[in-house]
Amino acid sequence: xxxxxxxxxxxxxxxxxxxxxxxxxxxxxxxxxxxxxxxxxxxxxxxxxxxxxxxxxxxxxxxxxxxxxxxxxxxxxxxxxxxxxxxxxxxxxxxxxxxxxxxxxxxxxxxxxxxxxxxxxxxxxxxxxxxxxxxxxxxxxxxxxxxxxxxxxxxxxxxxxxxxxxxxxxxxxxxxxxxxxxxxxxxxxxxxxxxxxxxxxxxxxxxxxxxxxxxxxxxxxxxxxxxxxxxxxxxxxxxxxxxxxxxxxxxxxxxxxxxxxxxxxxxxxxxxxxxxxxxxxxxxxxxxxxxxxxxxxxxxxxxxxxxxxxxxxxxxxxxxxxxxxxxxxxxxxxxxxxxxxxxxxxxxxxxxxxxxxxxxxxxxxxxxxxxxxxxxxxxxxxxxxxxxxxxxxxxxxxxxxxxxxxxxxxxxxxxxxxxxxxxxxxxxxxxxxxxxxxxxxxxxxxxxxxxxxxxxxxxxxxxxxxxxxxxxxxxxxxxxxxxxxxxxxxxxxxxxxxxxxxxxxxxxxxxxxxxxxxxxxxxxxxxxxxxxxxxx
Numbered sequence: 001x002x003x004x005x006x007x008x009x010x011x012x013x014x015x016x017x018x019x020x021x022x023x024x025x026x027x028x029x030x031x032x033x034x035x036x037x038x039x040x041x042x043x044x045x046x047x048x049x050x051x052x053x054x055x056x057x058x059x060x061x062x063x064x065x066x067x068x069x070x071x072x073x074x075x076x077x078x079x080x081x082x083x084x085x086x087x088x089x090x091x092x093x094x095x096x097x098x099x100x101x102x103x104x105x106x107x108x109x110x111x112x113x114x115x116x117x118x119x120x121x122x123x124x125x126x127x128x129x130x131x132x133x134x135x136x137x138x139x140x141x142x143x144x145x146x147x148x149x150x151x152x153x154x155x156x157x158x159x160x161x162x163x164x165x166x167x168x169x170x171x172x173x174x175x176x177x178x179x180x181x182x183x184x185x186x187x188x189x190x191x192x193x194x195x196x197x198x199x200x201x202x203x204x205x206x207x208x209x210x211x212x213x214x215x216x217x218x219x220x221x222x223x224x225x226x227x228x229x230x231x232x233x234x235x236x237x238x239x240x241x242x243x244x245x246x247x248x249x250x251x252x253x254x255x256x257x258x259x260x261x262x263x264x265x266x267x268x269x270x271x272x273x274x275x276x277x278x279x280x281x282x283x284x285x286x287x288x289x290x291x292x293x294x295x296x297x298x299x300x301x302x303x304x305x306x307x308x309x310x311x312x313x314x315x316x317x318x319x320x321x322x323x324x325x326x327x328x329x330x331x332x333x334x335x336x337x338x339x340x341x342x343x344x345x346x347x348x349x350x351x352x353x354x355x356x357x358x359x360x361x362x363x364x365x366x367x368x369x370x371x372x373x374x375x376x377x378x379x380x381x382x383x384x385x386x387x388x389x390x391x392x393x394x395x396x397x398x399x400x401x402x403x404x405x406x407x408x409x410x411x412x413x414x415x416x417x418x419x420x421x422x423x424x425x426x427x428x429x430x431x432x433x434x435x436x437x438x439x440x441x442x443x444x445x446x447x448x449x450x451x452x453x454x455x456x457x458x459x460x461x462x463x464x465x466x467x468x469x470x471x472x473x474x475x476x477x478x479x480x481x482x483x484x485x486x487x488x489x490x491x492x493x494x495x496x497x498x499x500x501x502x503x504x505x506x507x508x509x510x511x512x513x514x515x516x517x518x519x520x521x522x523x524x525x526x527x528x529x530x531x532x533x534x535x536x
Contacts, residue, residue, distance in 0.1 A: 019192030024127045026188050027086065029150035030093075030181040031123035034116065036154050036317050037162040037178075039291045040310050041171040043299050048171070051106025058106070059292055059417035062113040064220045066121025067410035068213055070403040071262055073122035077403075082130045083193040087186060089126060092119030094182040101175035125406040128386045130193065148324030148383060155317030163310025208254050208262040215247035216411065223418040267404050272392040275518040276341075277408035280385050283345065283378070283511040284412030286352045288420060289504035290316050290374055293497055294355075298367075301360050301494045312364065316371035323379025328387075337384050338520045344384075345512040348377030352505035360494055385409070420500045428496035435488035437481060 046055050069089070077085040096115030103109035131147060162174050222240035230236045252268075255261040268274060290313075298309040331337055351374035358367065389405040468482045 019188070020130070020194075021192075023185070023188035023192035024130050025147065025150045026181075027090070027123055027185040028127045028147055029154055030090075030178070030185045031120050031127075032151040032154035032321070033158055033181055034093075034097075034120050034178050036158040037174050038113075039295055040159050040163045040313070041166050041174050042292065043296050044166050045109060045171050046106060049103065049106035049109055051109070054106055054110065055296075055421065057421075058110050058113060059288070059413070059421075061110055061220070062117035062121075063410050063413035063417070064216060065114045065117040066413065067216060067407050069118050069122040070125050070406035070410055071212065071400070072209060073126060073403060077126055077129060082126055083189060085122070086126050086130075086189050086193065089119040089122040090182050090186045090189070092116070093123070094119070094179050094186075096120075097175045097178045097182065101172045101179075121406075121410060125386075125402045129402050146325060146328065148321050148328070148379075152318060152321035152325070155321040156314065159310035159314045159317055160307065161310070163305070163307040167305050167307045208251060208258060211247050211251040211254065212262060215244050215251055218247065219244040220415065220418055223415055223422070226422060262400075263404060263407075264400055267401055270392045272388060272519050273401070273405070275514060276385055276388045277405055279341075279345065279511040279515045279518075280381065280405070281408045281412035281415075282507050282514070283348065283381065284409060285416045285420065285507035286348055286374070286504040286511075287378055288413065288416040289352070289355070289500050290371060290378075292417065293420065293424075293500045294371065297358060297494075297497045301490055301497065302362075303490075312367055313371065315368055316375040319372055319375030320379040320382075323376050324383035327380045327383050331384065331387065336520065337388065338518055340380055341384060341515045341518060342512075344377050344380030345508065345515050346377070348374055348381075349505070349508045349512045351377060352501065352508045355501040356498060356505055358498070358501065360490060382409075420503060423499045423503060424496040426496075427499045428492045431495040432488060432492035435491045437484045437488065 042055070042058060045051075046058065051058070073085050073089060093116055096112050096117070096119065100109055100112035100116060103112055127147065165171075165173050218240045222237050222244065225240075226232045226237045251263075252265075255263050256265050294316075295309045295313055298304045298312055304312070327340060330340070351370050354370045355374070358370075385405050386402055389401040392401075468479075
């Protein structure tokens with residue numbers, strides 16, 4: 001195992017400690033900046049680049065990339081050091097942000113987003129791993145909680161400011177600011193994070209890495225295409241699911257035999273870890289409903305601007321981030337986490353069931369209240385998840401364990417939009433057919449009818465203008481027909497997004513019932529390393 005130069009917390013080493021923490025805090029802010037801003041800008045980007053039909057792909061494919069790098073970067077950081085992997089991640093993040101900023105079509109943008117996610121997705125677990133390197137378990141709890149402060153700052157200022165930037169200038173400036181933040185983070189990492197002091201020979205688990213990519217990607221493709229592009233019982237979907245299942249089985253078998261597995265079997269054998277990880281994966285359906293689909297509800301159904309939707313989602317982001325600070329401090333004092341888990345998931349479940357009642361006439365104060373409660377519930381969970389990953393497993397697996405926890409989270413992030421997007425599209429099409437004015441079929445051409453199948457026109461002024469002009473040319477009372485058509489689209493989008501919130505509520509309830517069963521382990525006792533026991 002690679003040996004790290006310790007950043008001691010003694011009085012003689014206050015400067016290295018301060019530099020190291022500053023580097024981690026700014027880097028974590030850079031990661032949180034993109035995470036918080038992407039949800040606000042994505043509806044506008046999809047509309048501008050004519051890609052609303054690929055909306056769920058713009059979420060699930062980058063999430064798949066993030067899931068992949070959490071495990072690989074976590075393992076490689078245990079071998080080569082946190083510093084080199086942090087710099088690699090920042091390089092990918094910056095390169096992808098530049099490509100996204102200059103994208104001219106939505107497919108190119110999604111490709112660039114995947115490159116961003118290969119870097120940005122690895123930053124958070126690497127930052128928490130550095131905290132794990134620096135501090136004892138109790139101190140680790142406190143600092144892991146305090147690490148949520150930059151995320152909280154991002155949650156407070158990013159949604160509204162990015163929304164305003166998108167409305168007044170362009171969403172492209174959001175990405176150029178990300179490039180600047182990455183450059184600052186990279187300089188601080190070089191100055192503040194030490195390189196490893198000693199390297200030993202290691203064998204990279206290439207077979208496990210390839211199988212992991214195949215298993216996860218085929219699973220995401222199957223869920224993304226099922227019900228929309230292909231029937232659930234089609235050969236394509238069943239074939240992809242079969243390949244995924246077979247690949248997962250072979251992956252787990254190879255990992256059990258590998259000298260240095262990408263995902264150590266001891267991680268999956270920890271009931272505490274696997275319970276927390278499974279609940280985190282399932283609960284991400286609720287998280288995505290709030291982060292990605294609630295802004296679409298505000299902008300598409302209620303007709304708010306990107307700026308106003310940023311203000312409406314700020315309480316959720318702020319509470320979700322800042323709640324981790326007192327949770328980390330409380331965990332450091334009480335050294336108990338199960339009760340906080342149950343309370344967090346319970347609050348989230350109540351908020352998600354309340355979100356089902358959202359409609360075009362929902363008052364702003366009620367939306368603020370519900371999203372704030374959801375943020376408080378979700379905010380308690382990420383800090384505990386990263387700490388559980390460290391408490392429940394031996395120190396040797398610190399990077400792998402934290403990476404594995406984020407892998408489950410990002411797999412939820414990848415699966416959720418695929419399933420939520422499929423459900424949304426099916427309900428939208430069904431409701432739209434019932435809601436459209438009957439005379440539209442008589443007066444509108446095929447091009448107009450085809451454009452209505454994509455709710456992006458609600459977010460694009462040029463598309464709205466084209467639709468209005470086309471209906472005026474078609475005869476009859478074009479203005480009245482236009483108003484009724486837009487109302488039908490809003491009705492269909494509202495109904496489809498309600499399905500998204502229903503799924504989020506059900507999955508959060510399942511996560512709540514699951515987390516009730518989590519065993520509580522000591523956060524101070526050193527977990528026995530089964531590999532070392534076997535070797536002795």
